[in-house]
Every structure is written in C-alpha cells, then in structure tokens.
Amino acid sequence: MARKTGSHSQITGPKIREQALQLFASHGFAAVSMRQIAAAVGVQAGALYLYTPDKEALLFDLLKTHMDELLAAWAAEERGAGPMAALEAFVRFHIGFNLSRADAVFLSYMELRNLGPENFAMIEGLRRAYETELEEILKAGQEAGVFLIPDTKLATMAIIAMLTGVTTWFREGGRLSRAMVADIYWDMVRKAVGA
Amino acid sequence: MARKTGSHSQITGPKIREQALQLFASHGFAAVSMRQIAAAVGVQAGALYLYTPDKEALLFDLLKTHMDELLAAWAAEERGAGPMAALEAFVRFHIGFNLSRADAVFLSYMELRNLGPENFAMIEGLRRAYETELEEILKAGQEAGVFLIPDTKLATMAIIAMLTGVTTWFREGGRLSRAMVADIYWDMVRKAVGA
DNA sequence: ACGTTAACTGAACGCCTGTTCAGTATCAAA
DNA sequence: TTTGATACTGAACAGGCGTTCAGTTAACGT
Incomplete structure (x- = not known):
C-alpha cells in the first residue's frame, strides 16, 4: 500500500491541523503522540512529516x-x-x-x-x-x-x-x-x- | 550504593512533592518524567515509588x-x-x-x-x-x-x-x-x- | 497511453517512558 | 554489638516516542 485513493494535500493538511488542535486541547501537547494524530486523520505517522517539519x-x-x-x-x-x-x-x-x-x-x-x-x-x-x-x-x-x-x-x-x-x-x-x-x-x- | 547517609522519609517525601509540583507547573504533567523528578530530588527514579504508587x-x-x-x-x-x-x-x-x-x-x-x-x-x-x-x-x-x-x-x-x-x-x-x-x-x- | 509527480506506507532507528525488584548500605532500638 | 526496619541503588522490563526513508501506488498533464 502507498498512496490512497482520493488523497489530496488540500484535504489531509487541514485534517491534520484540525485533529491535532482537538487532541492537543483535550490531552495536552506532550501527552499526544504523532501516531495518535495520524490515527485520527487516517494515515500513518510518517505521512505527517509531509506537512510539518516536526x-x-x-x-x-x-x-x-x-x-x-x-x-x-x-x-x-x-x-x-x-x-x-x-x-x-x-x-x-x-x-x-x-x-x-x-x-x-x-x-x-x-x-x-x-x-x-x-x-x-x-x-x-x-x-x-x-x-x-x-x-x-x-x-x-x-x-x-x-x-x-x-x-x-x-x-x-x-x-x-x-x-x-x-x-x-x-x-x-x-x-x-x-x-x-x-x-x-x-x-x-x-x-x-x-x- | 544503597541507602544514603542522612536519608529520611520525612525529608525525601516533601522534597518529592515540592519538586514534582514545580516541574509539573512549569513543563506540564505529561512532559515531566519520573527520572526528572528523581534527579531534582537527588535520588534514583525507583526511590519515588516508596512515596507514591504511580x-x-x-x-x-x-x-x-x-x-x-x-x-x-x-x-x-x-x-x-x-x-x-x-x-x-x-x-x-x-x-x-x-x-x-x-x-x-x-x-x-x-x-x-x-x-x-x-x-x-x-x-x-x-x-x-x-x-x-x-x-x-x-x-x-x-x-x-x-x-x-x-x-x-x-x-x-x-x-x-x-x-x-x-x-x-x-x-x-x-x-x-x-x-x-x-x-x-x-x-x-x-x-x-x-x- | 505514458511518464511524472504527489501522497502515503511500513519498517526501522536510537532513545526515553513508567514501573519493578533483588541487592545493599544506613539508621535506630535492644 | 547485634538485629531488624528503613531508604535507596542500579539494572532490567516491555512498550512507546519522534523521526527518517526506500519503496509503492494514485492522480494528472501531455
């Protein structure tokens, strides 16, 4: 598996920020892992690094x-x-x-x-x-x-x-x-x- | 090395709570490790568990x-x-x-x-x-x-x-x-x- | 239809996490 | 001076962390 059907940076990018915001707000920045954010978005953790350096x-x-x-x-x-x-x-x-x-x-x-x-x-x-x-x-x-x-x-x-x-x-x-x-x-x- | 000279639970106990409070407040609960607290107190991480279950x-x-x-x-x-x-x-x-x-x-x-x-x-x-x-x-x-x-x-x-x-x-x-x-x-x- | 680019996977990296525990040194009482 | 109880070490455990990257598939311009 690699690229997913219907995948677009204009969709995934905002989705990442949206989910990260919600998770950070409810559990705290340090308590939330990149893997949790990725799971909420529906991608693997590595994919997040196409949208943020860290x-x-x-x-x-x-x-x-x-x-x-x-x-x-x-x-x-x-x-x-x-x-x-x-x-x-x-x-x-x-x-x-x-x-x-x-x-x-x-x-x-x-x-x-x-x-x-x-x-x-x-x-x-x-x-x-x-x-x-x-x-x-x-x-x-x-x-x-x-x-x-x-x-x-x-x-x-x-x-x-x-x-x-x-x-x-x-x-x-x-x-x-x-x-x-x-x-x-x-x-x-x-x-x-x-x- | 094991027990330290001059060590007492009445000193270490409050010290742990004091350092934990300060560290939690400045960096956040999730961002502070048990080893950091222990280091601030001057003991090893395992010693903390004589004073708190977790x-x-x-x-x-x-x-x-x-x-x-x-x-x-x-x-x-x-x-x-x-x-x-x-x-x-x-x-x-x-x-x-x-x-x-x-x-x-x-x-x-x-x-x-x-x-x-x-x-x-x-x-x-x-x-x-x-x-x-x-x-x-x-x-x-x-x-x-x-x-x-x-x-x-x-x-x-x-x-x-x-x-x-x-x-x-x-x-x-x-x-x-x-x-x-x-x-x-x-x-x-x-x-x-x-x- | 083809070739290129964009989007993502999945495994791996070294390091750090909370927690447990057998062993050991110090203290306090007898 | 001996004997427990107390206070702590240091190593180990399994699992999670942020991050990287070679490989793979979908989308898209030509």
Missing part, C-alpha cells in the same frame, strides 16, 4: 494561525464611536470569538511553554498586541473621563481573564445563550470600569 | 492537598459582617492565597485532564465547593439588595476567573505590590456587582 512546528502553526486570525478578526470588527462603544465591541467580540474557538484559545494559553524561545516570543508578542488593543481603549476612556480606572494595565489583564474564562464553563444549549452571556458580561465590565 | 497518584496528591488547604484556609478566614464585607474578604483572600501558591493554582486548573475519572470528580467537587462559597455570598448580597447581579452563577465564574488571572502577570517586586493589586481588584469587583 511536532513543535505543528503546535506553533496552530497557535500562530489562531493569533493571526484573532487579530485580523478584531481589526475587521465594527467598533462604534467613543471609548464606551469600543469597549462594548471588544467585550462582545472577545466572548464571541473565544466561544467559537475554545480549543485554540485554550491551547494558546496553555501550551506556550512547549515552544522554543523564538517561537514563544513570537506568540507572546501577538498576544501582547491583542491586549494592547484593549488597553488603548481603556486609556482613551480614562483620559476622556468616561472610565474611572486606577490602573489601565491591571484592568486590561483583569477584563481579559474574566472574559476568556467563559470558555471554561459555557456549554452550548445550556441555561444561558451566547447573547445572554455577552449581555451579562458587558454589564459587569461596564460597571467595573465606571465610577 | 505518577498519576503523585499529581492527585498535589491537587488534593492544594484544594484541601484552600478550603481550610478560607474556612479559617475572617469574613466580617454582611455580604459586602464577605465579598471583600473573599477577593482579598483569593488573590493572596493564589499569589502565594501560583504553581499549585496553575496545576489545579490545567492538569485535571490527566486524572482518571474518579480522581477528576473528586478535585472537581472540591473546586465546585470553593466556587459555591463565593456564590453564596453573591446570593446573600443579591437578596439583601446590596448587589445588583443579573446571574449569580455567571458572576461567580467571572469573578473567580478575573481574580485567578492575577497569577499570570503578577511579578513580585514589580510596579505594583500585592496590597495595591488587591485594592484595585477589589475596587473593580465591588463596582461590577453594584448598581
């Missing part, structure tokens, strides 16, 4: 793609006029994006430590860029007198942690819908940054 | 101990009179406790997935018990008209996520002291649950 590069690819898409999606988002509208847009965007990609979000927070120094720095930089987006909104609101925040950097971290945490408990089809969750979180954030 | 039991022991101590510490905490004072006590306690045990906190949030079903359920139950402590405060405040919270369960998760996140960015000797951080977080929480 295991760490596969993880990096997943994280880099996620961060790029996150920043691109936020850049494309409507954010209204003024700090208050911008903050609301950010809160709703962050919750929506994170809920739709819980696996990738989890990975990007948990598995950075499995990256080499330069790959780590790259992802960390992108994360910081995203955090800066929120901090700029808070700073603008603070200067405009719309927000009352003792420390914008701390508030940035606090708000992001609070919002990101939604992925740990939210279940589709549960007591609360996504829209209701977003409404309630926005209510809490709005009050927290206010007078 | 690797997973070692992890479980660390998590169980941490959760027990967390609940015991909160139970022993002064919490003042009324929901507002209780909430403030909880916020300050949670930040203080988590900052003093960042490794264990990180582990208990990240490595639950490496536990078997019944061990997982045990730790999850303890965590839920801790979360319930906060939720009861929020419920009491809501009923007393002191807080204005659309959903106490969501608010519980939001506040815990926000507070726990402090361990990801706080560095001792940085721009802000622990006390300042606690003050600012309390300010945000107080406003978030208010009118």
